[in-house]
Amino acid sequence: MxxxxxxxxxxxxxxxxxxxxxTAVYHYKAWKQLANDMGFDFTEAQNEHLKGVNRMRSLDMILNWGGVEKTAEEKEVLATSKNTQYVSMINKMTxxxxxxxxxxxxxxxxxxxxxxxxxxxxxxxxxxxxxxxxxxxxxxxxxxxxxxxxxxxxxxxxxxxxxxxxxxxxxxxxxxxxxxxxxxxxxxxxxxxxxxxxxxxxxxxxxxxxxxxxxxxxxxxxxx
Structure with a gap:
């Protein structure tokens, strides 16, 4: 050889x-569900701005778009919830x-x-x-x-x-x-x-x- x-x-x-x-589609679905649960929408155009951005900064940007304020503790819970849903989806990847x-x-x-x-x-x-x-x-x-x-x-x-x-x-x-x-x-x-x-x-x-x-x-x- x-x-x-x-x-x-x-x-x-x-x-x-x-x-x-x-995996962008899985991030988008998980973030969109989180936003919808808080009473506002999250668009694919907004999702483009999250490319390459870490989880907590992404969450801050989404909350800002939705006009929602959360404490540091609440943000941790939200980020964990999003990640749990995301991991559930990527675990099915092939x-x-x-x-x-x-x-x-x-x-x-x-x-x-x-x-x-x-x-x-x-x-x-x-x-x-x-x-x-x-x-x-x-x-x-x-x-x-x-x-x-x-x-x-x-x-x-x-x-x-x-x-x-x-x-x-x-x-x-x-x-x-x-x-x-x-x-x-x-x-x-x-x-x-x-x-x-x-x-x-x-x-x-x-x-x-x-x-x-x-x-x-x-x-x-x-x-x-």
Whole structure:
């Protein structure tokens, strides 16, 4: 069997939701139910603003949209309730929910010896990777349990690069949220925006999904 070529001085850091798998629909359903229970609606357009944002900040934004004030203790109860419903839904996920191009790109990166890390705000990233059978691709997993600052703070990506022993300048981030793009740029990393360019200002390359980029293009992006 051919040994993988080594490119250990390169790293690819992936956001999870909307890049590797589509869990946005489950977040939306759980938040919408919470809002409806409090007497107001929560739209898909508002949900777009929550991409890459951690749970408590998301809750604050939703309460603000609904004109509802809660104590810190009440917020903890609400956030726990939302997460319980969300976890119940993601526990039913399967490998069929992995987004197009994901398996092929992760396989190619692994065979090329390029380090692969996860950089996600989700505290449930481990469960999702397990359910969708992606865990074995990752050299490092940085999620909401390991970081204190939410994107656009670069902490999650800086930590991911450090855990695989690669400098930020030699790292490429894959993101579907503006907060994530801003975080990667703040960390001095290259960014592949997964989605519409108008929603991901500042990314170096845009793709609709991971089937649209190759290992060679990733290497060229870092060199450029």
């Amino acid at each position: 051919q040994e993988p070529t080594t490119n250990s001085n390169l790293a690819c850091i992936f956001d999870l939701d909307g890049v590797l798998v589509d 490998a069929a929910e992995v987004l197009p191009g994901t398996i092929n790109l992760l396989t190619a990166l692994q065979q090329a010896g390029i380090k692969i890390a996860l950089g996600s705000a989700s505290k449930n990233a481990g469960v999702i990777l397990e359910r969708t059978q992606l865990t074995h691709f990752f050299d490092a997993i940085v999620d909401g349990n390991l970081v204190s600052a939410s994107k656009p703070d670069p902490e999650v990506f800086v930590k991911g690069a450090a855990m695989v022993g690669v400098s930020p300048a030699q790292s490429v981030v894959f993101e579907d949220a503006q907060a994530g793009v801003d975080a990667a740029l703040a960390a001095n990393m290259k960014v592949v925006g997964v989605g519409q360019p108008e929603n991901l200002k500042g990314a170096h390359v845009y793709v609709k999904d991971l089937s649209e980029i190759t290992v060679e293009e990733i290497k060229a992006l870092v060199k450029g």
